[in-house]
Amino acid sequence: MIEVKDLKKTFRVARREGGFGEAVKALFHREYEEIHALDGVSFSIADGEMVGYIGPNGAGKSSTIKVLSGILTPDSGKCTVAGRTPWRERRAHVKDIGVVFGQRSQLWWDVPVIDSFELLKEIYSIPAQTYRKNLDELTETLDLSKIVCTPARQLSLGQRMRCEIAASLLHDPKVLFLDEPTIGLDAVSKLAVRDFIKLRNRDFGTTVILTTHDMQDIEALASRIILIGKGRILLDGTLADIRRGGEHIDETVAELYKKFDV
Template sequence: MITMKGICKSYKVAKRNAGFKEACKALFHREHELIHALKDVSFTIDDGEMVGYIGPNGAGKSSTIKILSGILAPDSGMCEVDGRIPWKCRKEHVREIGVVFGQRSQLWWDIPVIDSFELLKEIYSVSTPSYNQKLEELTELLQLSEILRTPTRQLSLGQRMRCEIAASLLHSPRLLFLDEPTIGLDAVSKLAVRDFIKRLNEEHKTTVLLTTHDMQDIEAIANRVILIGKGQVLLDGSLDDMKRAAMTSGDDMSEDSKNLDLIVADLYHNLNIL
């Protein structure tokens, strides 16, 4: 479904020291630094897979998602999703994908959630019967019936995230990108989101690519983990593979009782990608 081969992406970042004087100086002479966000990233993901995409902050996770969803074009490398090059045929591509950014909303802020959904129906040209059916299904699974008539701005974060996920699935995409979907959620909402994603994959065979810092998300959802650091893929395998990697490279990692966060933290340290 997804093939990425040798993708590279770099950004030019302006740099200056702190302070007003330096800011004035920067007006005339600006120093740029080239940040290599992605360096030769390659992987393939098959239909129906649930992949966790992890790495420390700034590792290149969001850049990858942006390239896969067609927002950004890479500097070099090949990337195909279902035979489409995302940034070349944007409209055809985005019709088939759903994207949830945990830190951003795609709902209209001041209008009731259901109105946002109606607008999305129009945007994606979803036919009325399939929209009604999908809405009914999502309302039931994500327990939205109570909150559909509330304006987005008055929802709690957990309620909003459930609506965000529903919004990105109204057009029945075959591929779903989730960028930190559980960030800031309470335990109940987190469990609800995880359960829902699992069911989605079981019932509709939707392919899911998930980035997160919450290792329990990965444990609950993903059957495969891709670890990225400093723009390079460092590990691609099951969660057990990752635990094993942490053990062999670590000093005293033998205790099974060690929790996942510690394992990952050690792994990041050992791989020197922080």
């Protein structure tokens, strides 16, 4: 399903000290730093697998997701999702994937959620019968019936995230990328989101890649974990492989960060 081989991506970031004098100096001479977001990342994920993709801030998680979803073009390396190269075949590729960014929204802020769903129906050219069937199933499973007619800006964070997940699944994607989908959610909302993701994977065989800092999300959802740090894959194994280093997964991951100087 997903094959990634030696992906590399470098960003050039401008740096300067604070103060008016430094700002004036930067107008004529800027200093740059190269950030190696991805430094030879390689892995493969089978059809229907659910994988936790974890690492500290700046490790390269979101950059990987953006490459896999076709948003970013890597400097070098190969990547195929369902046989397609994401950044070269974007139009065909997006019909097979769903993406949820915990800190980004695909819903129109000032209109009822159902209007955003209708717009996505047209964008993805979803047949009317398929759209109605999926909308009814997602509305019932995610308990959206009372909020789909409410503007997105008036929803709580937990309500909005449930709507975001529904929006990403209206077109029946084969792969679901979840980038910190439970960030900022209360305990009840987290449980609801986790249960739905497990249900979707079990009943539809949807391949799921989950990035999160919440180790409870990982324990509840992922049987396999890929640990990334400083743009490099540090560990690729099962939850049991990581647990061998300690009783609690969050403490074990912290020890791995220290071991690899992340």
